[in-house]
Amino acid sequence: LAKTTQPISMDSYEGQEVNITCSHNNIATNDYITWYQQFPSQGPRFIIQGYKTKVTNEVASLFIPADRKSSTLSLPRVSLSDTAVYYCLVGAPYNFNKFYFGSGTKLNVKP
Amino acid sequence: DADVTQTPRNRITKTGKRIMLECSQTKGHDRMYWYRQDPGLGLRLIYYSFDVKDINKGEISDGYSVSRQAQAKFSLSLESAIPNQTALYFCATSPGQGSANTGELFFGEGSRLTVL
Numbered sequence: 001l002a003k004t005t006q007p008i009s010m011d012s013y014e015g016q017e018v019n020i021t022c023s024h025n026n027i028a029t030n031d032y033i034t035w036y037q038q039f040p041s042q043g044p045r046f047i048i049q050g051y052k053t054k055v056t057n058e059v060a061s062l063f064i065p066a067d068r069k070s071s072t073l074s075l076p077r078v079s080l081s082d083t084a085v086y087y088c089l090v091g092a093p094y095n096f097n098k099f100y101f102g103s104g105t106k107l108n109v110k111p
Numbered sequence: 112d113a114d115v116t117q118t119p120r121n122r123i124t125k126t127g128k129r130i131m132l133e134c135s136q137t138k139g140h141d142r143m144y145w146y147r148q149d150p151g152l153g154l155r156l157i158y159y160s161f162d163v164k165d166i167n168k169g170e171i172s173d174g175y176s177v178s179r180q181a182q183a184k185f186s187l188s189l190e191s192a193i194p195n196q197t198a199l200y201f202c203a204t205s206p207g208q209g210s211a212n213t214g215e216l217f218f219g220e221g222s223r224l225t226v227l
Contacts, residue, residue: 036216041199041221041223042218042220042221043115043201043203043218043219043220043221044154044201044216044218045218046215046216046217049215087153094142094205094206094207096142096144096159096203096205096216097144097156097159097167097169099216100153101146101153101154101155102153103151103152103153104153
């Protein structure tokens, strides 16, 4: 399993941009980087997925440098409802049996 | 209605009892998964199934068994529950490789199991 390293927790204030960085030094050529969001007592929810450079959707942006050994999830103008745990996963698409969910990053957004 | 439905949502049982957690999905996905989450920790894979006849052990399968009754149904059983199996259990689905999809996992709302 390709393991990742993320900060255990982060604090932010409403309206700020939040960047969560994930380290994945052993990423393989076929691996993609996927981020999930989990609220308490709910199942994780897909946020964004990318292979290289930059990916943007209506929720977030994902920045991946050329060496792909790390990635950064960027959440623009967070609100209280963005308080959640964010997981960075690395693996080949569809091979979810080989995806490793670490402890994630607990984001706490304050008023 | 949820696309991935788990029953029961909450269950309290005693050590040694047999417990079954059920998962059904309306997404038409071939692949289904059972995960376990302990407080403050990430999810760990228990079992997964790529189709009705293909069932595989995950990272922590000891003490668990599964049954894929149909494409839409995947059940997790604890033959003789023990207290350290107290956890939040999630079922998930994903399309098969080659399908037109985003490579996402779709999770149910979870089943909270307490073993006394």
